[in-house]
Amino acid sequence: MLMAVSGVLFIGFVLAHMYGNLKAFGGHDSFNEYAYHLRVIGEPLLPHEGFLWLFRIGLLAAIIVHVGCAVALWRRAGKARTVKYVVTKNKASSVSSRTMRWGGLTILVFIIWHLLNFTIVKVNPNTGDTGSAAGDPYNLLVDTFDVWWMTVIYLVALVALGMHLHHGIWSSAQTLGLTNNDRARRNAKAIGAILAIVVAGGFSLVPIFVLAGVITK
Amino acid sequence: MKLTLNIWRQADSASPGKIHNYELDEVSEDMSFLEMLDVLNEELNAKGEEPIAFDSDCREGICGMCGLMINGEAHGPEVTTTCQLHMRSFKDGDSITVEPWRADAFPVVKDLVVDRGALDRIIAQGGYISVNTGAAPDAHATPVPKDKADRAFEAAACIGCGACVAACPNGSASLFLGAKITHLGELPQGQAERDSRVVNMVGQHDHEGFGGCTNIGECTAACPKEIPLDVISRLNWDLHAALRHGK
Ligand code: HEM
Numbered sequence A: 001m002l003m004a005v006s007g008v009l010f011i012g013f014v015l016a017h018m019y020g021n022l023k024a025f026g027g028h029d030s031f032n033e034y035a036y037h038l039r040v041i042g043e044p045l046l047p048h049e050g051f052l053w054l055f056r057i058g059l060l061a062a063i064i065v066h067v068g069c070a071v072a073l074w075r076r077a078g079k080a081r082t083v084k085y086v087v088t089k090n091k092a093s094s095v096s097s098r099t100m101r102w103g104g105l106t107i108l109v110f111i112i113w114h115l116l117n118f119t120i121v122k123v124n125p126n127t128g129d130t131g132s133a134a135g136d137p138y139n140l141l142v143d144t145f146d147v148w149w150m151t152v153i154y155l156v157a158l159v160a161l162g163m164h165l166h167h168g169i170w171s172s173a174q175t176l177g178l179t180n181n182d183r184a185r186r187n188a189k190a191i192g193a194i195l196a197i198v199v200a201g202g203f204s205l206v207p208i209f210v211l212a213g214v215i216t217k
Numbered sequence B: 001m002k003l004t005l006n007i008w009r010q011a012d013s014a015s016p017g018k019i020h021n022y023e024l025d026e027v028s029e030d031m032s033f034l035e036m037l038d039v040l041n042e043e044l045n046a047k048g049e050e051p052i053a054f055d056s057d058c059r060e061g062i063c064g065m066c067g068l069m070i071n072g073e074a075h076g077p078e079v080t081t082t083c084q085l086h087m088r089s090f091k092d093g094d095s096i097t098v099e100p101w102r103a104d105a106f107p108v109v110k111d112l113v114v115d116r117g118a119l120d121r122i123i124a125q126g127g128y129i130s131v132n133t134g135a136a137p138d139a140h141a142t143p144v145p146k147d148k149a150d151r152a153f154e155a156a157a158c159i160g161c162g163a164c165v166a167a168c169p170n171g172s173a174s175l176f177l178g179a180k181i182t183h184l185g186e187l188p189q190g191q192a193e194r195d196s197r198v199v200n201m202v203g204q205h206d207h208e209g210f211g212g213c214t215n216i217g218e219c220t221a222a223c224p225k226e227i228p229l230d231v232i233s234r235l236n237w238d239l240h241a242a243l244r245h246g247k
């Protein structure tokens, strides 16, 4: 249940984050203005970056809860069957549902990498500059995705995210007790599949268009 | 037909087991899977070897005793119990691996026999309704809406065989639990103990060492009674409701 609620928070976050990223199509100023706006929401009621920090703390708490639940489930499953089968067969389950743990870990590693890249250290893989020398948000983004292997890393992570959402969205509906008949279950699965494609696809557009030279400085 | 059987042999719960290979000739496709094992056991007996221990009772698909893992599928390739599985589902020359249910909550007693007492202990924690004994009440004394009756009946088809646990990658018994919760929770007679039932049964489930459900869905595919996955949603809903009511 905590797993489902924290997961649903992430869904809200990735949708908002994707919307922000797509501003890159609006060009340099539109994207930077958005990044700036994030830092001043709520002023003067909240201090500079106040809203952003509230948001960050909320997300961090959700990640801790989510990973904590994942570890607990993983350990319970390990203890529930210590002698393995000689032969196993999957009859009905999706690949997404069977890769929640490793896929989730992939996403976690990626999140750390991603924050180093764009937020905490700000590494510009093109110029080698770090910190504020790495450029403003938009330029750092374009420089990053001009490097082909960075784009590849991001695309791999997005496939992992899409798969995690494919199972996670319907699974959270079930965990919250919202799928009490056939039709509700089919709908939840369909929403999961559609949102997974929208999110993974939506996030992919920016890196791909940068690498293809459509989005430039 | 001629078969190669790779069967798990284990003297008792304390000793380690391993797969033994047997060749069996002249298997008729009209035999049930258990009759095929009976034939193998007669051969083993004739040779003075220890026969293979496996469970069965009704042999008509209603008691839930006969669960075996057959080539990685609980109750084998058809949607039915092992006793109702026939050898026509296999081909001449097939190699068939037979293992007991694997879950630490279901310890192996001998060979293919496991102790499913954990499921009984879950039932004892609330999988019933409390009524006074005596003359049966009139059948129409308590009206039940048709859709609820149908739903309860569907869930009540669960025979407690444990295939859902055996098939679940997490070793969870949530489909079994969900079936019991839905069966009693949909009926008027089940309301009085609805909250305490779900809390106590889930508590016992976790205490027995079953895993947590992540909605993978292998259980429903393995279930010989086709219990649908949405009983687990009902289970979660009832559990949250009970916790809200402070149980
Ligand atoms: C930080 C690294 C992450 C790890 C280690 C992780 C791991 C897991 C695991 C093991 C599950 C349980 C499997 C299941 O219930 O089917 C799960 C479920 C889920 N995850 Fe993640 N995950 C991570 C990140 C994310 C992110 C970024 C999102 C959203 C964008 C997300 C959304 C979900 C959802 C919605 C569920 C379903 C919850 C439920 O079934 O109740 N997860 N995750």
Ligand code: SF4
Residues within 6 Å of the ligand: B157, B158, B159, B160, B161, B162, B163, B164, B165, B175, B176, B179, B219, B222, B223, B224, B225, B226, B227
């Ligand atoms: S839910 Fe199905 S597989 Fe599980 S114990 Fe009941 S009948 Fe067997």
Ligand code: FES
Residues within 6 Å of the ligand: B055, B056, B057, B058, B059, B060, B061, B062, B063, B064, B065, B066, B067, B081, B082, B083, B084
């Ligand atoms: S022996 Fe009773 S269900 Fe198979």
